[in-house]
Every structure is written in C-alpha cells, then in structure tokens.
Amino acid sequence: MRLYRGMVRAVEYLLMLLTGALAVVVPTGVFFRYVLGAALAWGDELGAFLLAWITYLGGVVALDRGGHMAFDNLVRKLPGLWRQVAEAASDLVMAAFFLLLLWSGLHIAVQLAGQQAISMPLPMGAVYGVMPLASGLMVWVLAHKYATAWRRASAGAAQAPEVAAGLAGGHGLAAHGQLGGAAVKVQAAVEAAEEAVGQ
C-alpha cells in the first residue's frame, strides 16, 4: 500500500519535472531563434519526446484517479452485480492490453537501445522506454485496485468504513467471490510483492 502510494507520488513528481522542462524548453527555443538568431537544434525533438512521456506517465496517474475520458453512462446504470461484472471485465481487457504493450514495448526498447535521437545524444531505447514503463505501472494500478478491495473485504466491514467510489466495483466483486481463485492469487501476489519490495 505504502509502496503503491510512493510509486504514484514519484510519477507525479516526474510529471511536474517533465512539464516544467517543457515550459523551459519551448521559450528557450524562441529565445535562441529570435534573440540569438540561431535556432536550437534539439528544441523541437526534445519537446516532442517530453510530450510523449507526459502522455503516458500522465496516463498512469489518470488511471489511478479515474480521470481518463470514458463513456461510463451505460455501465453506471447497470444494476449492482452486473455493474461489477462489467467493471471487472473492462479492467481485465485493459490489463491484458497493458501486458501486451509492456512485452512489445520492452522488445522495442531493447532493439532501439543502440540508436540515437536525431538531434541529441539520447538513446532511443530509453526514449521509447516510457511505453513499457508506463504500461507496467498501469497494470500495477489495476492490480492494486483489486488488491486493496480484497484486503478491505477480508478485513471486514468494521475496518473499511470508507471505500472510495472507484474501488466499489472491485470491493463488491471480491466480497461476492465472483473472481474465483485465480484472481485471488493475483491479489495475494501483488500484496506480497508490494510488501517484499517495501521492506
């Protein structure tokens, strides 16, 4: 739990840095072009890379906060249990997609490790590294949601006076035992991993 919060915090700090860097790089480019009369060779490329990093790391935080643009009007109108099934199904599809992106992103990052960016000495493997990094973290976000719900459900209602709205689906699911043994094992593994790394 603490490790998870720490990860989100770290990504948030990184986003502040990246956006701050963007706000410095672009005006610096303007300064070089109009005041010094010599365009900054790496300004545009670095700006574009920063935006891609902001996009996917921002995607991690948005997933944690439930801030992505989605059409959930239909799912929210479903009766209780069906709604939980729909939420679990959509989380599973997303998790599968992120795992695929993690795997293929790692391949790409390794393949491009030796290649350099056009205008600066930056290995493209590291630049593309945001894809596996962000997709791995998004799997963690999804897994954590269910791990927390499971922990709360098994700790009993007394210890869970306040369940965040976003967790309600997972909470109910775990409580109803709808997910079956496999998911429970995943939850346990996530918790164990979080605690192991935390120590």
Added chain:
Amino acid sequence: MSLAAGISGLAVALLILLGIPIGFALAIGTLAGQVFKGQSSLLLLPLRMFNGAESFPMVAIPLFILAGQIMNHSGISKRLVDFASALVGFIRGGLAHVSIVTSMFFAEMSGSAVADAAALGTVLIPAMSRKGYPRAFAAAVISSAATVAIIIPPSIPMILYAVTAEVSVAEMFIGGIIPGILFGLALMGVSYALALRYRFPVEQSFRLAEVWRSFRSAAWAFTVPLIILGGILSGVFTATEASGVAVVAALVVGLFIYREYDLRTLPKTLLDSAIQSAVVMVIVAASAYMGSFLSNEQVPQRLAQAVLSLSTNRWLILGLLNVVFLVAGMVLHSAAAIVMLTPIMMPLVRAAGIDPVHFGIMMTVNLGIGQQTPPVASVLLTTISIARVTLAEVFRYLPYFLAAMVVVLLLVTYIPALSLGLVSLVR
C-alpha cells in the same frame, strides 16, 4: 468497407460502451482488426502509440493549459469582470452580459471550455444569485458562454483538428475569431430577451471614465492574448512557440505585476496541466494508430466515394456532416470526437471542395454545442455542479441558448467568409 475495419470499429464501440477509457478502447479495437488481418506485427503497437503522442505542434496543449491556469491564479478574473461590467453592465440582464463578455476575454487565454466554466462559474454564479437571478439561469449562461473558449483562439480542439487534418494551427486560430464574436453576440441577444421577460436587473450605468479605469487595471491581463494573437497573426510565432511565450508572460504578470500568483502552487499547476493534456493525448495517440489502420483499409477513401456518389452538392454534404457531429458531440467529448472523426472525414471534405479551415471551424462550433448536450456534456455538467442545480432546472433556460448556437452554426456552415475572411488576409 473492409471486414477487418468493420470488426475493429465494432470492437471499439463495444469497449467504449463497456466503460473502457476511449483512448485504450481505440487502441485495442485497432489491434483486434490487425490481428484479424493476420498482421501480427505486435511490435508496431508501442511504436505507433509512442509516435502518435510525440508531436511538437501538440506541445502547445499542455503549455496553453498551464498559461491559462497561471493567469487564473493571478487575480485576473476579478479585473476582467470589472472591465466587462463597465463595458456591458448597463444592458438589461447586466451580469449575464458581463459573464459572456468575460468569457470571451478569458477565451483568449485558455483553450479549454471546462476550465473557463469552472473559473468563471465559481465567481459569477454566486454573484448572479445574490442579484436575484435564478441559479439555473446563471448556470445556463455560464455554461453556454464557456463554449466560446474553444472557438476564440487559442483553442485546444482547434490544435487537435489542425494537426490531425494537416492544416495550419495559425489559420484555424484566425478563422475562429469572427465566429467566436458572433457566438458571444448571439448569446447576449438571448440573455437580453430573457432579461426583458423575467425582469432581470441592470448592473451599472455606462460611464466612459469607468471603462477606462477598469481597462487600465485589466490591461496587463490582455498582454498574454496579445502576444498569442499578435505573434501568430503576424507570423512571428508558431502556435507552439506562442504557447511557450504565453507561459512566461503569464508568470511575469502573475509574479511581478499583479503579484497575486503564489509560486508554491506551481508544482500542483504543472501536475494538473500534465494530467489534463495526458488524458487528451492518449486519445490522440490511439486515434493516430487507428487512423493509419483505417486508411490502409481504404475506409476514408471509400466513405468519400460512397457519399459523393449520392450527392456532390457541397452544401448538402456540410449539412450531413453537421448532423453526424451533433450526434457524435452528444456521446463523445469534443477532443475525442475531433481526433476520431477528422481522419475519416478529410478525404470526403477535400474531394467535395470544402476548405479544410472552414470545415474545422464548423466542426469546432458544432462540437461546442455537443459540450452542452447530455449524456456527455463536460461543460454543462461542470457548471451545474458548481451552481448546485439539476439538469432539469437548467433546461428551463438552456434550450434558448442552444437554439442561438445552432443559428450561429448554420451561419458558419453556409457563409464560409465568416471563417475564411480573415484567413484570406494572411494566406
């Protein structure tokens, strides 16, 4: 339409209905289509998703959001409201006009209607309520007025359209000026009529000295839009460069001139801007991925042929596109609708001889209306939660404003000179 494209379209629709975030639904659906085609080049997925987000013109999105938020926290709203009061407060329904005019000024700094609705709604809805306006009317005014933000430059939807359709961001910005002013005037007309009917009060009498005094106090707030518009209109800056300069200018005004900006809030502002842009950019990247798949499948080209075989009448096609966008705007966020529909529509638009800038302005105005129409009505829902009124209450007044917006949309659609008049001066 090819079977693979059909499968991927269907998958996207189902995944979106299941509640999966739109960006991920687009990417997963595209992947499904590719797998069906036997193009099992999974390694392309991260490349395409990264390349879709890696765009220098789009860098303007986080920077315009950032500049707008810094201005917001620098005490400019108060000064702009004062200036607008001196300017239009004498008209019956004064505060409604003040809201609309302030929103038009505000639109020159921020590119997001939701942000405008939040910033102005928290100030002006309580003020209108105190003066005896119904809260639901106040919400209807603020919500409709906030839509001007995406029509008057800078505008994030316009940046998205320009990059996707490969037209100049600067031309889109210039093209939005007259339709934006028209939009504001139409809303003021509706407010005036409602004010007469419900006997809303006048705010203050018109005095030129007061206009001048409040203008001088607000003048610095206008430096940012001046830099953006002046720089882009004169061709000195690109839109992205203007966004960077706008951030610096906003910080200078906030820190050294008004001295109301608290630097300690900067990290949070940076984070908010990052997340707001990320949420849009994930959809942009996934749409680029889907767009390249669909054009490999010849979908946009075939759509163009199919429509043109029915009719080559440009005005009929524009009308048809408007209906499509009005429906799309009800169920999709404007940003999502733009990046999803633009690549599919462009071959048709070009083949029918429609100017892409004119089309883009029309689409922006149209999707502006979509921000006010449930179920997905980002601006309206933001505003009613600030005003603490229900949807049903707002709909006592909102239809009049919606009708005015539709009239403006028709004018923009069928009088291309409204969008292209100023653009032709710089082309």
